[in-house]
Amino acid sequence: MLDFYKNLSGSDWASLIPFGVACAAIGFGTKLILDNNLEFLKGKPSKVNLSVKKTEGKVVDTVDMEDIGKQAVFCRCWRSKKFPYCDGSHNAHNEKCGDNVGPLIIKKKES
Ligand code: FES
Structure with missing residues (x-):
């Protein structure tokens, strides 16, 4: 498995950048939503007051x-x-x- 990564060229790594950025954005967005106390997304009722x-x-x-x-x-x-x-x-x-x-x-x- 490690050999697979060793054989990737610079352009192969560059082509993986959009995928990596998309994964990071999804992860960051999910953490942001959960950290901002949006209980309705966690299945809890949101606060009225x-x-x-x-x-x-x-x-x-x-x-x-x-x-x-x-x-x-x-x-x-x-x-x-x-x-x-x-x-x-x-x-x-x-x-x-x-x-x-x-x-x-x-x-x-x-x-
Ligand atoms: S009902 Fe809340 S300000 Fe009017």
Whole structure:
């Protein structure tokens, strides 16, 4: 087997370069994907919360009904800078990835 490699000429080695580069690119790309925490490629569900209160074990917010005026608009995309309230960031998120998320709007009934 080693004799096979010893008998390769310079042009033979040069012709193997594209194959070697392709193998390296595939290996590097695979490592990059796995190292970048893309759990969906590993069969795990991906994270919804990318930035809200990441130091807390669980994000829980409480809003008193009495503090809601005529209506309150709550974020369901987890991209709002005013979380738990919607700041319209869902529009950029939807444009970026083709999603269709929007806020939860709670209204008081007109009496
Ligand atoms: S910003 Fe998240 S639903 Fe609007």
